[in-house]
Amino acid sequence: MSLNAVAHLNFHGQAREALEFYQSVFGGQLTLATYADFGMPAELSSATNVVFGQVVADNGFRVMAYDVPGQDTPAAPGTPTTRRENGTTITEERFFLSVRGQSVDEITPVWECLAKDATVIEPFGPAQWAPAFGMLADRFGVTWIVDVAAEYTQA
Structure with a gap:
């Protein structure tokens, strides 16, 4: 299964x-x-x-x-409740959507498209834990993490 x-x-x-x-x-x-x-x-x-x-x-x-039934008018996404402070993510949201690619070249176009009319929480670029990482709230209020898979070795 x-x-x-x-x-x-x-x-x-x-x-x-x-x-x-x-x-x-x-x-x-x-x-x-x-x-x-x-x-x-x-x-x-x-x-x-x-x-x-x-x-x-x-x-x-x-x-x-x-x-959602009975709510025919678009709700304004409002100000995202997620922010980055001193390298830490602070949020009241219960979940984010994550899109992970194998290379910077593969995932950069995804970031660029999602970023149109979005609120960028963390700019896309190299991160301590991954070759590339970025976080944004898209124009619909959905928070996305876009990153490149890092190679880890087990201890």
Whole structure:
């Protein structure tokens, strides 16, 4: 048996836009189903809001998302609650999404795309623990860690 943990993001009328953005960054197949597609009552949510959506890419990237019922207007992401102080991450968030590549050349375009209209928490560049590391809150308020896998040896 094989298990995979997949991030499932909750939005307020922005799921379609977010998933289309993530597809533009990571590639892959976009699947969307609206509340209307499932025949759900109009009072639950806007008929065009996403009740099930996902992006699945051949490179291993996968994310799911939907629009929370009854909240048809996009919520402003607000100020990110994550910041870096003296090399330490300070946050109130319960999770971040992490994208790790094998080389700086492989992961730099991902960083550059995610960084459009984002709040950069830690600029992308060499880090003490990895060839490259960066942290940002994208334009939808989702916090991402983008880094390059470091080679570790076991003691």
